[in-house]
Amino acid sequence: MSNAATLAGGFPDLSKLPVARQAHWMRWFTAAAIVAVLLAIGRAFANGQIEWSYVSRFLTAPVILQGIVNTMVMAVLAMALGIFLGIVVAIMRLSPNPVLKSVALGYTWLFRGTPLILQLLLWFNIALVFPTIGIPGLWSARAVDIMTPFLSALLGLGINQGAYTSEVMRAGMLSVDAGQYEAAKAIGMGRLRALRRIILPQAMRVVIPPLGNEFIGMVKATSLASVIQYPELLHSAENIYYANSRVIELLIVAGLWYLLVVSILTPLQMLLERRFARGFSQTAR
Structure with missing residues (x-):
């Protein structure tokens, strides 16, 4: 049977027409432009007024190493506080109690x-509002003595993180099928026990990826604590370049350490995601 016979009536036979190939010159042009820009940036750093010997010298300086330790300690503690507050606020948001729900909404807002x-x-200047902190008649102390750079940074970073984490946790709990709540209620579990034993373990599969991303962001957010004199990595680098005027070199040192920490945390996050994804999806492995 001819090709013409197989075609529907009124439609021409297009099988003999040449196939037009799409031109990819724009793709090559874009790639060449990107390479040219990267080469220009690399040349600027290589030929600029940068003393690379200072970079290698201060990369492992004791004050820099202490700064990275302080950064990681603050990131871990602030993230732990943020997760705790996030879970509490997420539960309050899902509560039928309008007072708890309103408080949670106000906190996140x-x-x-x-x-x-x-x-x-x-937080660092809270003594201007509350000169003393304590329990009336039992204990009190001057706020200026209590609100050290460490505590101010911990409260500022942790409480702020709690507002974002609460939305992550709430999304994770809402992702659990409503039948799980009903099943827990049917076997006599109270609301809080059901959350702890059934809902939260299942929600972790959903919240681990964004929480891992939030922790990586927290590591970098600790650099803001330099404004209140907390001796984290960036503040340590600043103290050095204030003394020797090697600004770019010390900023490169800080940047390399941040990149190293993030490069270590990223595969750890992936391993944790796979751990919590077991039993739910074969594609997560």
């Missing part, structure tokens, strides 16, 4: 709506 650096400065 306030701490997500103001800049983190502003919150750090407010």
Whole structure:
């Protein structure tokens, strides 16, 4: 049977027409432009007024190493505080109690709506509002003595993180099938026990990826604590270049350490994701 016979009536036979190939010159042009820009940036750093000997010299300086330790300690503690507050606030958001729900909404609105650096400065200068902190008649102390750079940074970073983490945790809990709540209620579990034993373990599969990303962001957000004199990595680098005027060199040192930490945390996050994804999806392996 001829090709013409197999075609529907009124339609021409296009099988003999040449196939037009799409030109890819724009793709090659874009790639060449990107390579040219990268080469120009690399040449600027290589031939610029940068003393690379200072970079290698201060990369392992004791004050820099102490700064990275302080950075990681603050990131871990602030993230732990943020996760705790996030879980509590997420539960309050899902509560049928209108008072708890309103408090949770106000918390997320306030701490997500103001800049983190502003919150750090407010915590550090809280003594101007509350000169003394304590329990009336039992214990009190001067706020200026209590609100050290460490505590101010911990409260500022942790409470701010809690506002964002609460939305992550709430999304994770909402992703659990409603039948799980009903099944827990049917076997006599209370609301909080069901959350702890059934809902939260299943929600972790959903919240681990964004929480891992939030922790990586927290590591870098600790650099804002330099404005309140907390001796993290960037503040340590600043103290050095204030003395020797090698600004770019010390900023490169800080940048290399941040990149190293993130490069280590990223595969650890992937391993943790796979751990919690077991039993739910074969494609997650």
